[in-house]
Every structure is written in structure tokens, then in C-alpha cells.
Amino acid sequence: MGLEYVRISPGFERYMPRDYVDLVKFGQFGKQVDVMQLGQFKELVEEHPMCAGCYMAYFIRVFYAALPNPEDTIVLGTAGCARLALSQAAVPFIYGNYGDTNAVASGLKRALTIRFPDKVKDVVVIAGDGGLMDIGFGMTMHSWFRGEKFTTIMVDNEVYGNTGGQESGMSPKGVQLKMAPLGKKFDKINAVELAQVAGCVYVARISPTNPKRIAKVIRRAIYAAREFGPTFIHAYTSCNIEYSIPTREVLKDAREREKKDFKFYEWMTDEVKEYLEEIERKEKEKAKQEVK
Amino acid sequence: MPDQRVVEPEYLLLEAPREKKFITGSQAFAEAVKRANVDIAIAYPITPQSETMHLVGDLYAQGYVKDYYRAEEEYGAMSAIAGAVRGGARAFTATSGPGLLRGLEAIVSWPGHRIPVVLGVMTRVVNAPLSIQPDNIEISYLLNAGLVVLHAENQQDVFDFTLAGFVISEKVDVYLPVVVATEGFFVTHAKGYVQMPSEDMKLPPRDPYKAPVPPTDCEIPPARIQRDAPVQKSNFMSYLIHAVWQQEVWSANRRAMKWIYKYLGGPVEVVNPDAEVFIVASGCAAAQGREAQRYAEQEGLPVGLVKVKSLRPFPEKEVREALKNAKAVIVPEHNIVGWLAKEVKSVIPNSGIVIDGPRVYGGMTLPVELIMEEIYKALGIKKEKKTVV
Ligand SMILES: Cc1ncc(C[n+]2csc(CCOP(=O)(O)OP(=O)(O)O)c2C)c(N)n1
Ligand code: SF4
Ligand SMILES: [Mg+2]
Numbered sequence: 272m273g274l275e276y277v278r279i280s281p282g283f284e285r286y287m288p289r290d291y292v293d294l295v296k297f298g299q300f301g302k303q304v305d306v307m308q309l310g311q312f313k314e315l316v317e318e319h320p321m322c323a324g325c326y327m328a329y330f331i332r333v334f335y336a337a338l339p340n341p342e343d344t345i346v347l348g349t350a351g352c353a354r355l356a357l358s359q360a361a362v363p364f365i366y367g368n369y370g371d372t373n374a375v376a377s378g379l380k381r382a383l384t385i386r387f388p389d390k391v392k393d394v395v396v397i398a399g400d401g402g403l404m405d406i407g408f409g410m411t412m413h414s415w416f417r418g419e420k421f422t423t424i425m426v427d428n429e430v431y432g433n434t435g436g437q438e439s440g441m442s443p444k445g446v447q448l449k450m451a452p453l454g455k456k457f458d459k460i461n462a463v464e465l466a467q468v469a470g471c472v473y474v475a476r477i478s479p480t481n482p483k484r485i486a487k488v489i490r491r492a493i494y495a496a497r498e499f500g501p502t503f504i505h506a507y508t509s510c511n512i513e514y515s516i517p518t519r520e521v522l523k524d525a526r527e528r529e530k531k532d533f534k535f536y537e538w539m540t541d542e543v544k545e546y547l548e549e550i551e552r553k554e555k556e557k558a559k560q561e562v563k
Numbered sequence: 564m565p566d567q568r569v570v571e572p573e574y575l576l577l578e579a580p581r582e583k584k585f586i587t588g589s590q591a592f593a594e595a596v597k598r599a600n601v602d603i604a605i606a607y608p609i610t611p612q613s614e615t616m617h618l619v620g621d622l623y624a625q626g627y628v629k630d631y632y633r634a635e636e637e638y639g640a641m642s643a644i645a646g647a648v649r650g651g652a653r654a655f656t657a658t659s660g661p662g663l664l665r666g667l668e669a670i671v672s673w674p675g676h677r678i679p680v681v682l683g684v685m686t687r688v689v690n691a692p693l694s695i696q697p698d699n700i701e702i703s704y705l706l707n708a709g710l711v712v713l714h715a716e717n718q719q720d721v722f723d724f725t726l727a728g729f730v731i732s733e734k735v736d737v738y739l740p741v742v743v744a745t746e747g748f749f750v751t752h753a754k755g756y757v758q759m760p761s762e763d764m765k766l767p768p769r770d771p772y773k774a775p776v777p778p779t780d781c782e783i784p785p786a787r788i789q790r791d792a793p794v795q796k797s798n799f800m801s802y803l804i805h806a807v808w809q810q811e812v813w814s815a816n817r818r819a820m821k822w823i824y825k826y827l828g829g830p831v832e833v834v835n836p837d838a839e840v841f842i843v844a845s846g847c848a849a850a851q852g853r854e855a856q857r858y859a860e861q862e863g864l865p866v867g868l869v870k871v872k873s874l875r876p877f878p879e880k881e882v883r884e885a886l887k888n889a890k891a892v893i894v895p896e897h898n899i900v901g902w903l904a905k906e907v908k909s910v911i912p913n914s915g916i917v918i919d920g921p922r923v924y925g926g927m928t929l930p931v932e933l934i935m936e937e938i939y940k941a942l943g944i945k946k947e948k949k950t951v952v
Binding site: 347363371375377378379381387409 | 645646
């Protein structure tokens, strides 16, 4: 059904909330928006209670703008900062218990596949480093081992942001955080390598310095998950509160990390590569025709 | 696999001719699942549950169940069940003791998420030292979560409660998970006679749009646009929303009662209602209680039985009514804390008449003699104890 359920029945426009009417008229349902035009269309997420200047919040904004199929997408989140914005987007959102995302998504995606074998229903997990790599580690890994067809995006702020700044497995070694009073004693977990070994068919590591690239990676991950299997994006989304990064230096920090341990990295299987090339070629053609 | 035709729940549960089979409790669970038009089953091994989910796996292999997998562990299994049910599927899983507790955070959030599903619980010792035997203390953990909890005495109950469980859980005015608990081994691994309708019939498929809370499938107008999600914030609205939502969960739990009457003949079974001394019991303890009642009757003693089939909703009115002229109430149980005795005491005005026990734990059997001793004591009958070496 997708788009049909979003559209307002004739005659009802004036009874619907303004916000909703704007979403349908000036939003991204049924079309593809350009992330470079953020701010010029009605976005799927607007108000949210994340900290001012939070880079994770920015990443989430770009994420929604990048969705290839927002009218048929379900987002899953968990305890952590991201869910504060995810729960207020104009896309169905599921919140269960802390760290359960990849198990819930497995059940959900299978149910949708049973019920709608001929329809595209994108399922996307967005969760923190603690959620995916600590408490939910087993479920994250096993969803990949099983080859579940959905996308996992880790918004890695290298800390338990939502509970006030404790060490996570993704915190860099040596960093002093709550519950690591003498500094973290072991290395940052190599999530990207784990994802690759565990069976993801598309894996990317990204420091969000370039919105076009974020959007491209997100779209690729979602497309590949539809056909081939699990996909994973490891995104650096700094926590300016717990790491004391002034808002105006957030981008600078992201660029610095991009030069060090968050170099852009993308890997995919051959069949995914072929498939994506085909999709992107068609998209380009379509765009050209629209210009004409 | 025979072609299964869809029939109305009322027909399948109440009217269809039945045939008698001699099967284990695990088989009874699977036979119910076979007729329940289940979309997905998610399994994780633990004794004494495993055999049930092996048999359900066979049903998947034969085509009765559309999807099935072995989960990573119980927390993953119970979370995936939530995902599948929110996606509109009809689902089944089962576990025992430690597995139940491992999955508990997910399980106790099902009612709040309004997840209609059937969960089989085959009891097993929890806590240390280890035993795999059927102590049923784990049921007490399920009583305060909003789940509908049925306790099966035998293989027939397992079959009836499970099949009816799917129907009750999906009623629009209920829409809650239904637990079908029974004692591990005593029921799951022992055979009993079970009357079953033919396997060429099944329940209608789940209709996820007939629901108080719609599925998350991007298919239903109006769009679920959560522009404000107060539950996600720490403010007065979030307390209020949680509070009213949970009130509704518990109201829904009570509304399950009428369906328990309709499909299971009521939440209690009373034997010899004019008795002076009553045994109140659930699950396997009810089977032993039934035997004790029979012995007592043979000896001409005024003893009755109240079997409690539904622990949630708890049959407050029915238990109070059945015990209104009782002089003593004996509550035999398979656990150390006596959760059923506490329930019974809490619903009658004269809780002093309740005798705590007899109780066995660690998974021991519950000899009828233990119950008889309490009966004699209650009636002031002195019996000489014979010790047979
Ligand atoms: C079972 C359980 N354990 C602990 C918590 C507390 N908790 C909530 S959010 C959180 C940390 C979140 O960290 P992360 O996943 O990295 O997300 P972030 O807030 O950093 O984005 C914790 C520990 C919980 N909600 N549930
Ligand atoms: S605590 Fe950090 S990650 Fe969380 S919202 Fe604030 S800045 Fe963002
Ligand atoms: Mg974090």
C-alpha cells in the first residue's frame, strides 16, 4: 500500500493537522529528495529533544532525508540518545528493550516477508554503540550470522551518552569516562571487521563530514539488504557533551577522526556491487530525464 | 501434510468431533500448534521444553508453520517474537525455568506492546543448586506482568489451552500474550489421553487489523506518525501515559475471563461443591489433588477440589464462591514460596482457613499421601503412620 496510506482522502485535507498536510504536500513521501536541500523541504524529523549541536542528531536528520522508500520503511531503535529523535519522525518506529533491536528486527522482517512477499518493506535499525556492541552484541552478531535482510546503523558516540557518559566497548582505549575511572583498559571493538566476518553483504565506516556521501551509503545499505542479506554502517557521531566538543568544533572533530581511525571505508560482495551499479545507473538516467 | 481447511474457532474448539489419542504433553503442544495456523515459531533449546519445539520444527518442515528458526538465546527469541507479532504474524514459542527468566525482560514487555502470542512454559527449577526437574516457582514471576496465564493439569489441558490461547490472545478486547504453563516432565514427557479434532482443520489466519493496536507494517491508514512521543521523555506526560496504558493492559487481562468461560468452560473446575474441606490447586498439583479428593470420597470424607485453570486473570469471584462454606482449604504446590496459597488467601475473607501446603520443591513428585495427611488433620482424624521399609 505504501504511499496510499500516507495520502489524505479527498475532502479531509482541512481537517488534518497542518503538520501532516505539509508532510504529504511538501515532504519526501513518494519522491526522492536531495540531501543537499535539507531545510528546503518538509523533513521527516524536525523537533526532537537531543542536545543542541549533537552530531548524532544531525546524522539522523540526514538519514531520514536519504531513505529511498520512507512510506514503506520501519525504523527500530533502542534505549540511547538516538531514539529521542527516531521516536518523533514521520516513519513508523519500534522501541522494545535496550539492545534488542536486531532480534526484534529479525522477527519483524520475517513477518513482513511472510505477509507481503511481493512488496518492498525496508527495515532499518539505528542504535548506539552500547546497544549494538555491548548489551545487544549477541543479537547483533546472530542477526548477521543468520543473514537477516535488514540494515543496521551504529551511531557510535564512543560512550553511553544517554545514561550520563559511561565507557562502552566502542570507547577508545585510555579514555577516562564514568565507570572507567583509570581510563579504558582495552581497545575499541572493531565493529566493521566483525560485520564483514559475520556475514554482512555491505559494510561501511563513515565519519559524517559529507552529507551526500552519508546519503549514498545509507541508500546502498538499504538497497543491498532488500535482496542479499544484512548490511551495516558504522557511523562516527560524536557526543559533544560527554567528550566536551564545543558545537562549533563538531565538524572539525569529525574531519580529524576521518583522517585517523574513521577513514571512509566501504566493502560489498560482488553481487551487491553489480546490483547497486545497476540501480544507480537507472537512478541517474531517471534524473537526467527529469531535467529534460 | 493434509490440506487443512480453515474453520471457525468456535467449531474447532467446541463442536468438531474429536478423536482420542495417547500422547505426551510435548506432542499435545505441537498438535495444537498444527491446528493453529501459526506463521512463525522461534525456538531455543532447554530441557524439558526442547522436545516441544523440535516437534514444532517438524511442523515447519512439513509446511504447517511458515517460518521457524533456532534463536541465539531466549532474550533474542522473545524479542524476535515481539517483532514478528508487531509485523502481523501469528507466533509461538516455548521455554523452561532459566530460559524463561533469561527472556523475562522481553516477555514482561509484551503486554505493554500488546503482543498477542502463545508462550508455552514447561516448568523447571530456577536458582541454585541446579536441577532440571519441574519446580514451578517460575510461574510466580509471570503473575504481575499483565500476561494471561493458564496452568495445565495434563496433556488434554495443554492441547485445549494452547489452541484456545491463540484465539483468546487475539480477541480485540484482550490482545495480550497467553502463557500456557505446565509441569515439565510430569506432563511434557508423560503420555495421557487427549481428545483432538481432526488435523485437516485449522484456525482462520490472524487478522492483524482486527486490533486495538495496529501492526507496524506501513499498511494501515492513518499513518502512524508520531510527531510527539511523550512516552520517550521523562516528564509528567510519560508517567501518565504509562499509568493509563498499564491500567488498560490489566483491564484487558480481566476481559479475557469471558473468553475463558466460552472456550475453556471457565477458570475453575469444582468437584464436590458441598464439601467442608477443599483442595485448591493448579497444574500437576491439581491432578494429585484430584486423586486425593477421590480417595477421600471413597473413605466417605467431605472433601472437594477447586482446580484453578486460569492464574491470570485470577478467578477471584469463583474461588470465593466455591470456598464460601469451606472449613479448611489445602493448597498443594510444586514450589517453596506457595504463590497459589497467597493468591487464595488474598481473595477470601477468612484467610485463616488456608493451610499452607503441602509443598514439594526441587522438582519432586507430590505424593497424594501428603495431601491426605492434611485432609485428616483438617477433619481431626487421627491416623497411625505406617512406615514401610
Ligand atoms: C536492560 C537495560 N540496561 C540498562 C539500561 C540503561 N541504559 C539506557 S540507555 C543506556 C546507554 C546507551 O548508550 P548507547 O547505546 O551507546 O547509546 P547513546 O545514548 O550513547 O546514543 C543504558 C545503559 C536500560 N535501559 N536497560
Ligand atoms: S548526550 Fe551526546 S549523543 Fe546524546 S544527545 Fe547529547 S550530545 Fe548527543
Ligand atoms: Mg553511545
